[in-house]
Amino acid sequence: MTKTPLRVAKYVFLALAALCSLFPLYFMVVSATNTSADVIGSRLTPGGALMDNISKLTTQQNVGAAMGQSTIYAVSSALLSLLVCSIAGYGFEIYHSKHKDRLMGLLLLTMMIPFAATMIPLFRMFANLNMVSTLPAVVLPTIATPFLILLFRQSARSFPTEIIEAARLDGLSELSIFFRMFLPTMRATYAAAAVITFMAAWNNFLWPKVILVDQTFRTMPMLVASLTSGYVTDYGVLMLAVLLASLPTMFLFLVLQRSFAEGITGAVK
Amino acid sequence: MNINRRSVLGLGLGAAAVATLAACNSGGKNDQAVAGDVPTSGTLTVWCWDPAFNIYSMNEAAKIYQKDHPDVKVKVVETPWDDIQTKLTTLAQSGKLDQLPDIFLCQNNAFQKNVINYGDAFSDLTKGGVKFDEFPPAVVGYSTVDGANYGVPFDNGTAVQALRIDYLEQAGLTMKDFTDISWADYIERGTQLKAKTGHALISGQSGSSDLIMMMLQSAGGSLFDADGKPTIAKNDILLKSIDVLKQLQKAGLYVEVNSWDEYIRGFISGNHASALNGVWILGSVQTAKDQSGKWEITNVPKLDGIDSATNYTANGGSSWAVSAGKQPALANDFLKSTFAGSTQLYDTILPKAGALANWMPAAKSDIYQEKQAFFNNTAIYAQVVDYSAKVPKNNTGAYYYEGRDAASVAMTKILKGADPTTALDEAQKTVEFAMK
Numbered sequence: 001m002t003k004t005p006l007r008v009a010k011y012v013f014l015a016l017a018a019l020c021s022l023f024p025l026y027f028m029v030v031s032a033t034n035t036s037a038d039v040i041g042s043r044l045t046p047g048g049a050l051m052d053n054i055s056k057l058t059t060q061q062n063v064g065a066a067m068g069q070s071t072i073y074a075v076s077s078a079l080l081s082l083l084v085c086s087i088a089g090y091g092f093e094i095y096h097s098k099h100k101d102r103l104m105g106l107l108l109l110t111m112m113i114p115f116a117a118t119m120i121p122l123f124r125m126f127a128n129l130n131m132v133s134t135l136p137a138v139v140l141p142t143i144a145t146p147f148l149i150l151l152f153r154q155s156a157r158s159f160p161t162e163i164i165e166a167a168r169l170d171g172l173s174e175l176s177i178f179f180r181m182f183l184p185t186m187r188a189t190y191a192a193a194a195v196i197t198f199m200a201a202w203n204n205f206l207w208p209k210v211i212l213v214d215q216t217f218r219t220m221p222m223l224v225a226s227l228t229s230g231y232v233t234d235y236g237v238l239m240l241a242v243l244l245a246s247l248p249t250m251f252l253f254l255v256l257q258r259s260f261a262e263g264i265t266g267a268v269k
Numbered sequence: 270m271n272i273n274r275r276s277v278l279g280l281g282l283g284a285a286a287v288a289t290l291a292a293c294n295s296g297g298k299n300d301q302a303v304a305g306d307v308p309t310s311g312t313l314t315v316w317c318w319d320p321a322f323n324i325y326s327m328n329e330a331a332k333i334y335q336k337d338h339p340d341v342k343v344k345v346v347e348t349p350w351d352d353i354q355t356k357l358t359t360l361a362q363s364g365k366l367d368q369l370p371d372i373f374l375c376q377n378n379a380f381q382k383n384v385i386n387y388g389d390a391f392s393d394l395t396k397g398g399v400k401f402d403e404f405p406p407a408v409v410g411y412s413t414v415d416g417a418n419y420g421v422p423f424d425n426g427t428a429v430q431a432l433r434i435d436y437l438e439q440a441g442l443t444m445k446d447f448t449d450i451s452w453a454d455y456i457e458r459g460t461q462l463k464a465k466t467g468h469a470l471i472s473g474q475s476g477s478s479d480l481i482m483m484m485l486q487s488a489g490g491s492l493f494d495a496d497g498k499p500t501i502a503k504n505d506i507l508l509k510s511i512d513v514l515k516q517l518q519k520a521g522l523y524v525e526v527n528s529w530d531e532y533i534r535g536f537i538s539g540n541h542a543s544a545l546n547g548v549w550i551l552g553s554v555q556t557a558k559d560q561s562g563k564w565e566i567t568n569v570p571k572l573d574g575i576d577s578a579t580n581y582t583a584n585g586g587s588s589w590a591v592s593a594g595k596q597p598a599l600a601n602d603f604l605k606s607t608f609a610g611s612t613q614l615y616d617t618i619l620p621k622a623g624a625l626a627n628w629m630p631a632a633k634s635d636i637y638q639e640k641q642a643f644f645n646n647t648a649i650y651a652q653v654v655d656y657s658a659k660v661p662k663n664n665t666g667a668y669y670y671e672g673r674d675a676a677s678v679a680m681t682k683i684l685k686g687a688d689p690t691t692a693l694d695e696a697q698k699t700v701e702f703a704m705k
Binding site for chain 1: 349352356530553557
């Protein structure tokens with residue numbers, strides 16, 4: 001009997017927490033169908049201005065190009081990142097060297113340097129290589145992230161070393177062990193890492209904005225930012241653009257949701 | 270591995286040192302380049318923001334210039350102001366100024382700061398033939414450093430007071446009661462309006478000092494003297510301005526809001542009876558289509574007891590800058606023939622984009638006398654142009670934003686009951702520390 005009030009309290013708390021996380025999403029979706037004045041007036045019911053907002057957004061901005069360019073950037077960044085970081089994480093765990101912990105410490109230390117401090121030297125470097133405003137210049141600095149290396153190192157820890165030794169005895173090369181045994185087993189970790197890197201790249205704003213000087217290549221966050229730069233902001237159009245910019249990450253997360261949870265908790269099947 | 274605090278600190282300091290060293294930059298003077306031969310062909314790249322306003326105006330200017338210069342192309346790249354500032358800083362600090370466009374738009378309040386810090390990026394336009402005396406002195410002042418002109422003024426930031434005439438009528442008041450008045454008059458009449466209608470007059474974002482800055486400039490005051498030294502402590506005009514705000518708040522005429530959206534909602538929803546800001550605020554006022562004919566504009570109240578007080582001030586606005594080392598002669602000629610020399614341009618962009626001229630000859634055009642239905646059939650553009658010529662000049666300097674932020678903090682403290690002199694002394698010290 002005493003359990004019931006506790007359970008009620010638990011559900012009330014969870015319902016409140018869910019409301020807090022879902023309400024902004026709901027407001028975003030609803031606002032995309034409302035006029036600017038309605039959004040400012042915090043209208044909470046769907047309106048009829050969706051088509052109007054779409055036509056305004058598409059005449060003002062090249063949304064298709066920005067979506068395409070964001071996709072190219074985020075996908076290439078995520079794929080390269082997964083490849084490089086998983087090899088690094090695997091290497092850190094499987095191979096033995098006196099200095100590897102020291103090196104890992106140094107890597108983790110770089111996580112503490114704010115990006116603003118490295119931005120100017122990084123820009124100079126790419127400018128000297130004549131790579132300003134190019135796709136590789138946007139992607140390259142985002143590929144190796146200490147966090148992902150750490151994530152893969154942690155999950156490699158649960159990968160049984162006996163299997164590796166057995167494979168070596170059977171004559172499998174080190175690369176084959178990685179690609180044919182480690183990679184398929186760690187699918188959940190890859191899924192989690194994919195969601196994280198894709199989201200980080202998709203939402204990355206500062207670096208693309210700095211390095212893409214001539215703006216021939218423009219990502220969705222850059223497009224959204226320019227919608228608020230004028231004297232009069234059309235909030236309906238803005239919300240529509242934000243909604244469009246959030247869709248790919250939401251979609252990816254929903255598809256990989258189960259693996260994401262497994263990957264983060266480090267489960268191996 | 271043992272990472273001690275010292276090594277972290279060392280790394281951080283190292284990174285900071287790199288950034289700081291890169292920031293040291295000698296202010297170069299490029300005053301001859303704009304007077305050179307003007308090429309007959311080329312592509313001018315322009316960075317500016319707001320498709321409905323700046324970008325539209327620039328494209329119209331391009332059309333006009335191309336009539337006489339068919340081989341000159343203009344490529345406008347939409348770049349929000351924050352991005353222009355970030356890019357300018359990055360490019361200047363990494364010595365890659367060749368990546369700048371030929372022309373870029375710069376906020377008036379940030380203009381001097383950027384010329385002082387990154388002088389190499391800007392062309393000195395003084396000898397380029399633009400008649401700077403055809404612009405209001407206060408506006409030219411924003412982009413003038415050490416007597417040299419670095420910008421062609423464009424967007425007009427002249428302050429206006431827009432009022433709901435239907436509310437005034439309900440309270441037995443007219444626009445005349447709010448024209449050429451002092452803040453003491455304003456509080457008296459505002460109180461009457463509030464008592465009769467229940468509406469507050471103005472609002473402001475909490476912690477934002479826009480209103481104070483406008484009051485300060487209306488009496489020719491600044492946070493810095495002509496040498497760029499902060500003058501926040503013992504600044505009588507600033508003290509008076511904060512005092513007025515305190516009285517406004519006490520009388521319930523000024524309401525603090527949390528965000529810009531809420532600020533806009535204040536007058537669009539009919540909650541607040543007025544909007545007092547740069548003329549660009551009228552763009553937002555006009556989004557309330559149901560209130561057409563219910564608004565009029567007038568000048569702003571002046572400070573009581575200050576000799577230099579006027580009814581005119583400004584907030585915001587922007588000017589075109591020509592970057593050095595690209596095609597300064599062509600870019601200068603382009604600006605000279607359009608934004609500083611084409612009545613036709615302003616005649617086109619005023620009705621379409623509401624872009625008001627700072628260039629005084631354009632204001633003589635008939636189009637400025639046209640009556641606007643939204644504003645109860647009054648000729649608001651002619652009014653604003655008249656005000657803009659009367660705005661007192663103020664010094665922005667290299668640390669305008671630091672000064673404004675410190676003054677905002679002081680203002681918030683004073684509104685909460687702190688001693689004004691102490692709060693402003695602290696603000697002065699904060700800015701002096703930032704300038705070290």
